[in-house]
Amino acid sequence: MNILIIFDSLYGHTEKIAHAMQEELSKDHEARMEHVLNIGLGDLAHIDLVVIGSPTHGGYETEDIKVFLDGISDNALRGKRTAAFDTSVVKEKQNPILGKIIDWFGHAVNRVEGEMIEKGATNVQKESFLVDGETEMLKEGELERAKAWARELVN
Numbered sequence: 001m002n003i004l005i006i007f008d009s010l011y012g013h014t015e016k017i018a019h020a021m022q023e024e025l026s027k028d029h030e031a032r033m034e035h036v037l038n039i040g041l042g043d044l045a046h047i048d049l050v051v052i053g054s055p056t057h058g059g060y061e062t063e064d065i066k067v068f069l070d071g072i073s074d075n076a077l078r079g080k081r082t083a084a085f086d087t088s089v090v091k092e093k094q095n096p097i098l099g100k101i102i103d104w105f106g107h108a109v110n111r112v113e114g115e116m117i118e119k120g121a122t123n124v125q126k127e128s129f130l131v132d133g134e135t136e137m138l139k140e141g142e143l144e145r146a147k148a149w150a151r152e153l154v155n
């Protein structure tokens with residue numbers, strides 16, 4: 001399978017998840033990861049599985065991911081396997097008020113799913129990965145979870 005993982009990342013956590021997935025998928029597939037700003041118009045052609053990863057910013061994906069999704073043609077994702085993931089902060093480590101605000105805004109992955117459907121995707125697999133707000137590192141076990149999720153996407 002030809003796989004393209006498109007990501008954005010401010011502090012590197014989303015990139016690490018994308019990298020773990022790419023490493024896992026490369027064992028049996030042609031899997032590439034690219035920063036969203038490096039994706040050209042023709043890059044989605046011949047891709048069987050498109051994965052989009054973004055940090056959650058105020059409940060949304062980053063502006064660069066949004067601009068990318070807005071810019072591709074209406075049927076760019078038609079007939080492809082599609083998946084989206086986000087990273088966000090661990091809830092139990094937040095103060096309750098911030099936790100409620102974040103809950104209310106929701107996860108980037110839900111916005112990305114909607115936008116991928118607008119571009120022809122039919123069934124977007126979704127997952128969220130967590131960053132520990134105190135240590136500012138990915139929560140323990142998240143890279144392994146990302147690899148396991150990646151394997152599910154190609155089954």
Ligand SMILES: Cc1cc2nc3c(=O)[nH]c(=O)nc-3n(C[C@H](O)[C@H](O)[C@H](O)COP(=O)(O)O)c2cc1C
Nearest residue numbers: 009010011012013014055056057058059087088089
């Ligand atoms: C401007 C901004 C807004 C954020 N908004 C949210 C949010 O709404 N919900 C949440 O869980 N985390 C939020 N975060 C935390 C980020 O999701 C977290 O830092 C991100 O997953 C790290 O990914 P990165 O290292 O790939 O940039 C926000 C971070 C920034 C910088």
